[in-house]
Amino acid sequence: MPTPPPIAFAHVAKSFDGGRVKAVDDVSLEVAEGEFLAIVGGSGSGKTTLLRLANRLIDADTGSIRIEGEDVRSVDPVALRRRIGYVFQSGGLFPHMSVAGNIGITPKLQGVPAAEIASGVDELLDLVRLDRAQYRDRFPHELSGGQRQRVGVARALAARPKIVLMDEPFGALDPLTRDALGDDYRALHRKLGLTTVMITHDMTEAILLADRIAVMRAGRLLAQGTPLQLSKSDDAYVGELLRTPRRQAERLGVLLPRDGAA
Numbered sequence: 001m002p003t004p005p006p007i008a009f010a011h012v013a014k015s016f017d018g019g020r021v022k023a024v025d026d027v028s029l030e031v032a033e034g035e036f037l038a039i040v041g042g043s044g045s046g047k048t049t050l051l052r053l054a055n056r057l058i059d060a061d062t063g064s065i066r067i068e069g070e071d072v073r074s075v076d077p078v079a080l081r082r083r084i085g086y087v088f089q090s091g092g093l094f095p096h097m098s099v100a101g102n103i104g105i106t107p108k109l110q111g112v113p114a115a116e117i118a119s120g121v122d123e124l125l126d127l128v129r130l131d132r133a134q135y136r137d138r139f140p141h142e143l144s145g146g147q148r149q150r151v152g153v154a155r156a157l158a159a160r161p162k163i164v165l166m167d168e169p170f171g172a173l174d175p176l177t178r179d180a181l182g183d184d185y186r187a188l189h190r191k192l193g194l195t196t197v198m199i200t201h202d203m204t205e206a207i208l209l210a211d212r213i214a215v216m217r218a219g220r221l222l223a224q225g226t227p228l229q230l231s232k233s234d235d236a237y238v239g240e241l242l243r244t245p246r247r248q249a250e251r252l253g254v255l256l257p258r259d260g261a262a
Helices: 047-054 077-083 099-110 114-127 145-157 175-190 203-209 235-257
Strands: 007-016 021-031 036-040 062-067 084-087 163-167 193-201 212-217 220-225
Touching: 007 047, 021 047, 021 175, 021 220, 036 047, 047 062, 047 163, 047 193, 077 084, 084 145, 099 114, 099 145, 114 145, 145 163, 145 175, 163 235, 175 203, 193 203, 203 212, 203 235, 212 235, 220 235
Parallel strands: 036 193, 036 212, 084 163, 163 193
Antiparallel strands: 007 021, 007 062, 212 220
16 A cells, blocks of 8 residues: 655635635645655745644644644644644744753653753754754854754754644845755755755745745645746746746846856
C-alpha cells in the first residue's frame, strides 16, 4: 500500500464572520514527502488560514485535512502541534525566556530530561549557525531580526518534526539576511529530510526556494506546479505574479554591469 502524503487537503473550506468571509474555498492540495511547497498569494488570499488549519489552530468547516494519513480532527490538537514545526513571521519567541529556554520548550513539555535538552539546544544552535556560547543565554530583545528568526527555526525543529510550516518566515528581514537565511533553511530542509510548506507573498522567493508553488487568490487555489508548469497556466493572475520576477530580472540586467565589470 502506498505511503500517504505528509499533508493532504481535500475540498477544505473555512468561513469567518458568520459565513460572510470565505477565507478558504474548496481547496484540495497534497504535499509530497520531502517536498518544499510555497503557497503564494496576496493579503486575504487564504494562505495563512490554510496553514493554520493544518495544525488545528483553527478547524475547517467542511472537507478533510490529513497529516501522515490521519484526519486532524481525530488527533489531539496539542499532540498534533508537537509533531509539526511552526515558524512565525517575527520568530514568535517568548520574550521572558532565554534562547535556550525558547528552543527547549517543546522537548521540556514532552518530558525530555534536562541534560538531553541542553545538548539538543547546542546541536540546534549549530544547525542554524548561531554560536552556542554567545547566544544560548541571551534574550530575544538582545537579538537582531535575523537571529530571532534563526532561533525560531531551531525551536520549530526541537521536537524533530518531519513537517515544518512557515508563515512569511523571512518577510520582515533585510534583503541580505533574508537571502542568507532562505538558503540556510533550504539546506536544512534537504539535510534533515523535511517536508516544508512556506507561505509567502513574494513570487521571487517562492521560485528560488520551493520545489513547487501553489497560487491562491480570494480563498481559491488557482494553480499549482513547478515554475515551468505555472508559466503555462492561462490564469491571468498567475501570469501577472510570474511576470514580476521577470521584470525585476530584466531591470537588474540593464542597471547592473555584466560580469562584475564596473
